[in-house]
Amino acid sequence: MLTTTQEDILKEMYNVFVGEAANLLSEILQKRIFLSVPEVELLSIRDLDFIDKDNLIPILNGTILSTSLKFGNVFSGRAEFIFPTEQIKYVTALCLGEEYAMEAEESSFSDEDFDVVKEIGNIILNAIMGGMGSLLEMKLDYDVPQVVLHEQGEFSKTFFNSQESNILLLYVNFSVDESEVIGLILIKFSLESIEFLIQKVDEISRDVDE
């Protein structure tokens, strides 16, 4: 759905946005934190091909913790930052400098884990929403994200039945010191909003060409 140039522009922009978030997180935690977006994809949920489904379904079908926020009126949608649950405890331990112990039993989360994910989600989504607001030259209205624990299969069910059919998928590499965790940002847009975003990206592309 996106040309290579559009994808490259979006990738570069989102890397700048999450870079800001990484700086803020590094300062808060006094650790070296890197965030990068190695891949950006625009997908239509109804027309997902097998490869996309094969890549997405295993993550979305598992138990996941997501922080999500709704934004905008004219330019509207919902952004979700998701971590597979097996990575949450690891992220919390990395951020808090605690020793990580792999749990054999089913994962259970404390409020501390939820709060860490909420704050990380808040910082990353703030950076992304702030950046998108500047790009679109509008103030996007949104609240502090909510954290939700989705049991197995729950998230993907809602995801595939969503009203908004266009998803901007950002793979996020989150690394603390030398350890790396992979998260996913899903931004669902209404059709009008996605057209508006693509239009803005094309304007940048034309400016670059001139």
Added chain:
Amino acid sequence: MNNLYLTIINQLDNGIVLLDEQLNIQLWNNWLEKYTGQNKSDVEGLHVTQVIPRLNRNIYIQMFEKALWNKQKNFCSAAMHGYFVDFHFENTKKLRQNMLIRHIELDNEIYVMLEIHDVTNHYERIHKLNKSLQNSIGFTKSLERYAFYDSLTNLPNRKFILDRIENLTRQEDAVFTLFFLDLNGFKSVNDCFGHTQGDRLLQLVAERCIRLTDDQSVFARLGGDEFVLLVENISSIEQHKKQIAKIHELLSEPFIVENQSVSISTSIGYASFPQDGVTVKQLLNIADRQMYLHKQKINNDGYN
């Protein structure tokens, strides 16, 4: 500000601070007065960092600026920030507070609202709960250990090895051999050195014989000076002889108990499944009987 709103804000069970564009405090609610011991009349009009020094960091100032001018909202967790305002009573607990930073607009003026939630007791409760959960897991594990392991030598005990043999006899195509070991002259060690030293010798024997084991074998203490070595997937006479030689070799080196050198040998009998027996009882009886014959031979001939 409307008195009704002010009354509501003062009834809240969390701290509310309102900052103007210069980040000076415009509102400090009752909860904060009680919590910090600082009256609103003393703090109102002062720069937030003068009253809450922990907020004198770039990250917070940036968040306040972004809240003021970009309407950005931020959540700062106790997990990642610890706390923000000091508690004025003497407190031995580690303070934990969450903070929400919001943009507020009133009568064409813009403000930043800080909402401070004290989660100290909440976090402490969770940590205590986690600790007690860890303790109970530890207790269950120690019970398990007590039931299946010998407390003197830390080797698997009689119950463990009998269960293991029982399970193997139920498996199709299982092949294994049971070596029954009895230390020769252990009684005289007890008589000469005392029971504490006798126990120490058993521990040393266990430490050495554990080297015989791998994922195909188990070395266990049946009781007293009797041990069993269970080895899976061996059946030929050569393999049995090799195993017995290994045990003798391992025990040939003298042990040092109470600075004294103690030499000890062992009588060994064995039984193989399925050719020598098909139940735990049959196998143990045969191995025990063979061990007894071996012991008699040693007593008569004076060698292993």
